Amino acid sequence: MRTVIGWMLLALVVAGVARASDVRTWTDRAGRQFEGEYIGFTDGQVQVKRTSDGQTFQLPLERFSDADQQFVKSRVSAETPPTKTGVKPEVGAKPAADAGRPLRVAYFVPADREPEPNHLARLDRVMTSIQTFYRNGMRAHGYGPTTFRLDRAADNQLNLIMVKGKEPFQAYDREAKDRIRKEVREEFARRGLDFEREVVVVFQALLLRAPGQTTEIGPFIGGGNGYKGSALVYDDMRLDAALLGSNQPDGFSTGGKTIGDFNTGYIGGTAHELGHAFGLGHDAERTMLRQRLGRSLMGRGNHDYGKELRGKGPGAFLSPASAFALSLHPLFTGLDLDDKSPEVTIEELSAIPAVGGLTLTGRITGDPKPVGLIAFNDPATDPSDYDAVGWPTRFKADGTFRLPITDLVPGAYELRLRVYSENGQAKRFAYSYQVDSFGRPDVSQLKVTN
Ligand SMILES: [Zn+2]
Numbered sequence: 001m002r003t004v005i006g007w008m009l010l011a012l013v014v015a016g017v018a019r020a021s022d023v024r025t026w027t028d029r030a031g032r033q034f035e036g037e038y039i040g041f042t043d044g045q046v047q048v049k050r051t052s053d054g055q056t057f058q059l060p061l062e063r064f065s066d067a068d069q070q071f072v073k074s075r076v077s078a079e080t081p082p083t084k085t086g087v088k089p090e091v092g093a094k095p096a097a098d099a100g101r102p103l104r105v106a107y108f109v110p111a112d113r114e115p116e117p118n119h120l121a122r123l124d125r126v127m128t129s130i131q132t133f134y135r136n137g138m139r140a141h142g143y144g145p146t147t148f149r150l151d152r153a154a155d156n157q158l159n160l161i162m163v164k165g166k167e168p169f170q171a172y173d174r175e176a177k178d179r180i181r182k183e184v185r186e187e188f189a190r191r192g193l194d195f196e197r198e199v200v201v202v203f204q205a206l207l208l209r210a211p212g213q214t215t216e217i218g219p220f221i222g223g224g225n226g227y228k229g230s231a232l233v234y235d236d237m238r239l240d241a242a243l244l245g246s247n248q249p250d251g252f253s254t255g256g257k258t259i260g261d262f263n264t265g266y267i268g269g270t271a272h273e274l275g276h277a278f279g280l281g282h283d284a285e286r287t288m289l290r291q292r293l294g295r296s297l298m299g300r301g302n303h304d305y306g307k308e309l310r311g312k313g314p315g316a317f318l319s320p321a322s323a324f325a326l327s328l329h330p331l332f333t334g335l336d337l338d339d340k341s342p343e344v345t346i347e348e349l350s351a352i353p354a355v356g357g358l359t360l361t362g363r364i365t366g367d368p369k370p371v372g373l374i375a376f377n378d379p380a381t382d383p384s385d386y387d388a389v390g391w392p393t394r395f396k397a398d399g400t401f402r403l404p405i406t407d408l409v410p411g412a413y414e415l416r417l418r419v420y421s422e423n424g425q426a427k428r429f430a431y432s433y434q435v436d437s438f439g440r441p442d443v444s445q446l447k448v449t450n
Pocket residue numbers: 272276282
């Protein structure tokens with residue numbers, strides 16, 4: 001009898017069926033608790049399915065309490081079969097599988113319309129192009145070839161979440177973002193997905209084509225907080241990453257625009273609004289780098305995306321500030337901490353002036369632990385924030401930092417700090433200061449003492 005039960009337990013483990021003992025209350029090093037089911041352990045990461053919402057996410061083993069770490073180690077050694085030599089493989093020696101939340105892609109069609117021709121294959125190419133753009137950018141800034149994961153079915157086809165609008169085409173105007181998000185949210189709920197816990201790109205069949213003219217009917221906008229977000233963008237039968245290099249005239253545009261220009265505008269726009277959905281702010285490239293690198297995606301680089309494929313300059317690139325923020329985003333780390341808004345205290349802040357620059361130093365504390373910041377240095381000459389240059393830095397273990405900011409020219413500036421916590425969310429602070437006609441900053445406003 002004992003042997004039979006033993007085999008039954010083994011069979012359950014092999015089949016991957018959760019045992020009652022796999023559901024437990026987990027405690028992290030900060031004492032926070034949640035209930036979830038142990039799924040597995042690979043590459044130093046523990047996969048857990050949270051009971052409250054069914055989300056599966058992973059966390060490094062060392063973030064858990066000693067008791068949880070013991071539990072994981074005992075589960076791993078129980079599951080790992082002895083090798084021929086009788087030596088068990090090292091815990092965590094297996095490479096990590098795809099983990100964490102994928103980016104969701106939805107398709108919104110008004111009640112009186114059909115999806116644009118060939119939409120599934122085209123949008124797969126569009127999203128794969130954008131995925132590759134982000135991966136190349138992360139690699140260029142030293143974060144390795146990391147990017148977001150696309151939601152794909154077992155046959156590798158892109159999972160497109162179709163949303164049939166309740167109203168006809170002309171009812172969705174430029175200001176319809178809340179109505180469209182609501183309809184998408186309802187469709188997500190029907191599928192057991194929580195729109196408010198995802199990052200979503202919604203392609204809308206809301207461009208109106210006429211000979212020589214394309215009119216934008218619906219909203220084109222992105223927003224997010226570093227945990228969840230959405231981007232509302234357009235689909236059109238011309239939209240295709242395979243056509244970024246095309247010099248064919250676009251019969252639905254004015255002014256000699258090409259099909260390549262159309263795709264630069266709207267694929268670049270999709271990549272930019274997705275950046276906002278990831279929580280990224282606007283930031284421009286440094287002037288001295290523009291010639292070589294082109295323009296920053298989160299500045300005005302969306303207008304240059306893929307131009308290099310037509311021999312029209314260096315195209316767009318991912319800025320160091322964007323890459324820093326994304327290096328903490330759950331869709332890039334595969335971790336899924338929580339969407340807790342961080343509490344942040346600037347304990348000390350001061351700036352050492354120089355001609356044409358300053359060095360910002362300080363100490364910052366908070367919960368969850370702040371790990372770094374981006375200083376957006378924004379000249380007041382342009383009232384928009386597209387021309388702010390973002391300067392990222394990581395904190396030392398004690399929360400101190402030292403960040404040189406250069407390229408200052410005479411005039412007024414706003415310095416906006418986004419302090420990032422380890423869960424990928426940021427808290428914002430803003431300061432104003434002047435640079436005199438000799439290029440010397442007045443740093444008296446850049447001072448905090450607690
Ligand atoms: Zn923007």
